[in-house]
Amino acid sequence: MKNIKYILLLFVAFCISSCSVYNFTGTGKIDAKTFQVNYFQNNADLIEPGxxxxxxxRLQDLIQNQTNLNLTTSNGDLMYEGEITRFNVTPMTATADIRAAQNRLTIAVNVRFTNKNKEEDNFEKSFSFFDDFPANTPLTGEQLNRSLEVIFERITQDIFNESLAKW
Incomplete structure (x- = not known):
């Protein structure tokens, strides 16, 4: 009976230690300890302050919440930098009297990702997403915050998946 307990304990210890290679975010084993997110400049034609x-x-928070990496301001093992390249509102649907019924806010972000420990993971890529909202609602205050939440959640998750999630 004692041998079964030891075998079971050994099996559980093995299973727990092997689980450290993968986690629920899909990041697997990251050969980095730190990351930095440089300030993303707003270079879009239409500027929305802030x-x-x-x-x-948002990008810093997402990476901190989904990994064990430590945020640093310089010499990070992983570095994210880039700029917001597009912020525009376009009419999407029209009413019978040829007025916009729905508008679409689209934001694009160009990202340069550098992994000092694994250079083959480096990339430069554009990520974009949109949010539709009623045309009779101005893109200010509550509506702007809601649209930014939807768009930034998707873009930051796409950046995370491209740089760290190795499914």
Missing amino acids: IERTFTL
Whole structure:
């Protein structure tokens, strides 16, 4: 009976230690300890003040929440940098009297990712997403915050998946 307990204990210990290679975010084993997210400049033709800071913080928060990496301001093993390249609103659907019934906010972000420990993972890529909202609602205040939440959640998750999630 004692041998069965030891075998079972050994089996459980093996299973727990092997689980450290994978986690629920799909990041697997990351050969890095730190990351940095440089400030994303807003280079879009239409400037919405403050969205560059909001985006930078959202990306930092997502990586901190989904990995064990430590945020640093310089010499990070992983580095994210880039710029917001597009912020525009376009009419999407029209009413019978030829007025916009729905508008679409689209944001695009160009990202340069550098992995000091694994250079083959480096990339530069554009990520974009959109949010539709009623045309009779101005893109300010509550509506702007809701649209930014939807768009930034998707873009930051896409950046995370491209750089760290190795499914």
